[in-house]
Amino acid sequence: MPERRPSRYGRYHGGPDPLAPPVDLAEALDAIAEDVMAGYSPENALREFLRRGGRGREGLDDLARRVQQRRRDLLRRHNLGGTLDEVRKLLDAAVLDERKQLARDAAMDDDDRAFREMRLQNLPTSTAAAVNELASYDWQSREAAASFDRIKDLLGRELLDQRFAGMKRALESADDADREAVNQMLSDLNGLLDKHRRGEDTDVDFDDFMAKHGHHFPENPRNVEELIDALAQRSAAAQRLLNSMTAEQRRELMDLSAQAFGSPGLMAQLGQLDANLQALRPGLDWGGAESFRGSEGLGLGDGTGVVQDLAELDALGQQIGQDYGGARMDDLDLEALARQLGPEAAVSARTLAELERAMRDSGYLRRGTDGSLRLSPRAMRRLGKTLLADAASRLSGRQGQRDTRQAGAAGEQTGATRPWRFGDTEPWDTTRTLTNAIHRTVGEGLDPGTLRIDVADIEVAETETRTQSAVALLVDVSFSMAAEGRWVPMKRTALALHHLVSTRFRGDQLQLITFGRHAGVMDVEELTALGPWREQGTNLHHGLLLAGQFFRKHPTMQPVLLVVTDGEPTAHLLPDGYAWFSYPPDPETISATVVELDKLGRRGAQATFVRLGDDPGLQRFIEQMARRVGGRAVAPDLDDLGGTVVDEYLRARSRGRDDDLLW
Incomplete structure (x- = not known):
């Protein structure tokens, strides 16, 4: 029997988490x-x-x-002094070991000892100059010579690490053969890039190069363009690193570079590589610089990596x-x-x-x-549903208010169902009733072969009243609505009412009319996307004119007028179509508005004026207009605007009916 291996669990790494919840x-x-x-x-x-x-x-x-x-x-x-700091430490260690050796070596000629000590004593303060001064020094201490050789090795590895990430560690224990292999790689790479610049390279050239030197390129480029991209980004970052150094640091590094691997040949190859890459990718950032100001020193290779991180x-x-x-x-x-x-x-x-x-x-x-x-219309339906639910929740919180979900006691079926209540005369919805009975029977653990219908299982087909209404919702879109924070609540109200009419009272007709300097008919999508206008004017007269035209198109329906405004009329429509604006309100504007309202009153419109704000003049005007046509004037808080308008719509529909809506 094969041995059972313990299971181990961890973070999923195969792409998007298959068990993650769907986006909301x-x-x-x-x-x-x-x-x-x-x-x-x-x-x-x-x-x-x-x-x-x-x-x-x-x-x-x-x-x-x-x-x-x-x-x-x-x-x-x-900061960018890491390489210079490390070179200085190695140099100081080499000099100290050499002085110790000179002091211990009793067989050394005194003049020779004095000359060497003087040379060490008078080294230049510049790290690069001191290293170059000692390049030809005949070290007496093996430890000192080893430290100085590490300087040359460090410089070579750092300069390579600038262009080839990870090269510093890869060459940490390199011998002369490894260094020669790197020189050969650089020579072959420059040859390949030269041919590519001239358009003379082939896929075979790239394949041969990667077969020979591919272990130096962990990015595993698939073609010469990907190879150039990887190298050029690193080389550009190396140049930005140098640009970020102080002038003294750059000068020190340039002077030190001649000692890399003990031969100036490396810098010649790297210089040619940089020139090739800059010519092939001139669009990269070769001239940028960063402002490093920390205390943790970076070497050339690590610094280039950090500059790449900054670019990323x-x-x-x-x-x-x-x-x-x-x-x-x-x-x-x-x-x-x-x-x-x-x-x-x-x-x-x-x-x-x-x-x-x-x-x-x-x-x-x-x-x-x-x-x-x-x-989309789908989004508008969902949004309207949400806003209507919010308005309904505010309605249901009022003492004695109607539940907007209830339809009329008699009339056409809406397609929805609801639980049966005592006194209901609507027809049963057989499918829903039987489904409820089956679910209850199974849930209670009863014998499913014997199905008994309980009163709680019964659902009836919801109906709506046969009395149909033509509803004109007039909303103020003057600048004050946006300035006073009433713009979004107005739109939310319109969407909630639109959804109620289109889903619960499909026999009704709703028209949205906006009025600012002029009035206009808008569909709910246009109103939703309407941006705040900065045009002044409250042309209720024009809005009432459009409402009258709408009511005349539906002569058999009960006219319902809902007006939402935060200001007295300050504009009216002239016979030539021009909107006359005046603030304070002109008596002619008020007169023209009243004339149109009287026409709607004679048509039997059930009118409700919704006042926003506490302006005393507006309050008097609204109350007078409402009394003139036997309507209502209400002044809700902004948060309750949607619930108020929905309630007034339901109230207007119920007037004149013997069987009021269910409470």
Whole structure:
């Protein structure tokens, strides 16, 4: 029997977590719709949601802050004197060991000892000059000679590590044969790049090069272009590292470079490599610089890696910012994000990308004829349902108010069902009733072969009253509505009422009429996307004219007029179609508005005026208008605006009926 191996569990690394919960489109849609109603385009609203993130989820702004914080940390932690500091330590150790050896060597000629001690005593203060001064020195101490050789070896490895990541460690115990192999690799590489610049290279040239030297390139490039990309990015970072040093540091390193591996040939090869790469990739940043100000010294290789990290962080910042044309969340380099900020950041970014993709693919957003994103009818239905539920919850919280879910006691079926109540005369919904009985029987552990229907199982077909209404909702879109924070509540109200009429009272007709300097008819999608207007004027006269036209189109329906406004009329329509504006309100404007209201009153319109704000003049005007046509004047809080308008609509429908709506 094979031995059972213990199971081990850990983080899933095979791509998106298959057990991760799905993205919450409902939360995203609510947030996007709220911003759209505030005046954002759906495209910008989606961007804003991605920036903010959702409940318990990082957004793009959070990731951007982390990117900038890591960038600041790298600059504050490091300085670029690491290689020079290490060379200085090795030089000091070599000089100290040599002085000790000179003091111990009794057989040495006194003049020779004095000359050597004087030479060591008078070394230049510059590290590079001191190293070059001792390049031809005949070391008496084996330890000192070894330390000085390590300087040459360190410089060679650091210079190579600048261009080839990991080379410093790979050549840590290198011998002359290894160094010669590196020189040969550089020679072959420059030959390949020279041929590529002239357009004379072939795939065979690249394959031969990789077969011979591929172990030096962990990136495993598949062609010469990928090889150049990897090398050029590193080389450009090395140049930016040098640009970031002080003039003294650069001069010291240039002077020291001649001692790399004890031969100036390495610098010649690297100089040719840099020239080839800059010619092949001139668009990279070869002239930038960073401001390092920390205490932790960096060597040339590690410093180049940090400069590459800074460049990668800058690229991530641009991707996260999404401020360029055609930006998409799929542009984010998740691997780079994981390298710089950890796997959790990559998971957050992947979730945001999936949410963006799901919002675009779910049908909640659609492209208009002009190419811009818009809320789809499906999104509008869902949004209206949410807003109506909010309005209904406020209604049900009032003492003695109706439940908006209830339909009329007699009339046409709505397609919905509800539990039977004592006194109901609606027909049973047989399918729902039997289904409820089966579920209850099984749930109670009874014999499913014997089905008994309980009163609690019965559902009846919901109906709506046969009395139909033509509803004109007039909403003020003057500048004061936006300035006083009433713009979004007004839109939420319109959407809630639209959803109620279109789903519960399908026989009714609803028209949304906006009035500012002029009035106009809008569908609910247009009103939702309508941005705040800065045009002054409250032309209720024009709005009432359009309401009258709407009522005349539906002569057999009960006319219901709902007006939401925060100001007295300050404009009216002249016969030539021009809107006359005057503030304070002109008596002619008031007179024209009253004339149109009287016409609607004679038509039998059930009118409700919803006043927003505490202006005494508006209060007097609204109350007088309501009394004139036997209507109602209400002044709800903004939070209760939707519930108030829905309630007034239901109240207006119920007037004149013998069987009132269920309470």
